[in-house]
Amino acid sequence: MISRRHPFPHWVRHFGVTDAAGSATGTIGKYLTEALLKSGKHAVTALTRAESPAKFPEGVQAATVNYNDENSLIEALKGQQFLIITMHTRAPADAQSKIIRAAAKAGVPYVMTNHYGPDSRNEQLMKDIIIGTHVAETAREAESLGLIHIDLSCGFWYEFSLVGDKDRYGFNLVDNSVTFFDDGKAQINTSTLDHCGRAVAALLSLPILPADEHDDSTTLSKYFNNTVYISSFLVSQREMYESVKRATGTSDEDWKISFESSVERYKAAVEALPKGEHSAFVRLLYTRVFFKNGDGNFEAKHGLANGTLGLPKEDFDATTKAGIDAWKSGELEPY
Known part of the structure; x- marks a missing residue:
């Protein structure tokens, strides 16, 4: 009407x-x-x-x-x-x-x-x-x-979150280290x-x-x-990791990999926040969407408006590389 x-x-x-x-x-x-x-x-x-x-x-x-x-x-x-x-x-x-x-x-x-x-x-x-x-x-x-x-x-911003630090998608691109939450296979929606x-x-x-x-x-x-x-990609940390390796020309031998329970990581961040650890908020925010219950995969529940809005399909590896390049040049500076 x-x-x-x-x-x-x-x-x-x-x-x-x-x-x-x-x-x-x-x-x-x-x-x-x-x-x-x-x-x-x-x-x-x-x-x-x-x-x-x-x-x-x-x-x-x-x-x-x-x-x-x-x-x-x-x-x-x-x-x-x-x-x-x-x-x-x-x-x-x-x-x-x-x-x-x-x-x-x-x-x-x-x-x-x-x-x-x-x-x-x-x-x-x-x-x-x-x-x-x-x-x-x-x-x-x-x-x-x-x-x-x-x-x-839209989920968290992909390139911004990837190049941030371990409090976000678990990656530290300065020292080539990554922390996988649980087994690193929980998929979430993320957008450029x-x-x-x-x-x-x-x-x-x-x-x-x-x-x-x-x-x-x-x-x-x-x-x-x-x-x-909306969403650019439905991906896991493992899939991000493989894309980062391709974008940087690195292999498993070049990376330091660790694992942490998403539930325990989240609980620790919640406890740290009132003690004045400001980074704990970012950590709990990001960790929570990687819980194994699928909360980070909203397209499974709601579908996406990508088609309705005529949004183009994006290239995952090209986006990963562009994000890393923008971070290296100082064009992209996560706060």
Whole structure:
């Protein structure tokens, strides 16, 4: 149905992208922004702090805001049809809530919340990785304010996580060592940063609503207050390891391999976190999706929107090599 509030069944054109301790030039924001611009269908406005050193791609309009001044946020968001929130994990805890409240007052109808990761609909998983409560609260707040929200569950970012350190996918590429969780064979969904960008651009190029009651084509409304599931690869640590060896021209003899129970590793990280070990959060976050119960394989439960969005199939080995090369050159710097 075409409602009074959403009267036109064409795609979304005007976007606001936040940079609250992240940015339209940050890890995920950069790729989302570039893909939106490349489509040629979208006008992108980046909300940026006055003190931010960020430089935006040509075609992006910058709007300077103060995240502690709601009026500045409201003014920047007026006229935007869709708000994409991208924030660093170290952003203030209430930053997303401030943006959502301002968006509602500015009349923005749609928002993509700051969840680019595991299955947001898996309640136990989200509870175990701590962020679940915040994700659920954000969704409830958006809905209570009359906003329509969409989550993107893409798994962890593949190249970012691979070259990070052992707290992520278990690899240390500096000393050629890897820790396999359990036997290293649990498969998880993971996506490249480019894949996420293409997915969002394709999603937001869909018609917002069906043209009429006879139109059964996919529209953005299919994902209203729901989750879009995408994935580049369904792979295990073992498969990543073999790909890394091919990309680096190394063999088993060049690597130091260790094994650790995923359950025990997760429990140890949970216990270490309140003691001030900040890396424990990353460790518990990543380890939990590798549990043998299949929680990291969300495509088995929900399927993927890859085909619906026309996303290309990616080359696993080429992606592995590109990620390692970007890390070596300093282009990709996991925080």
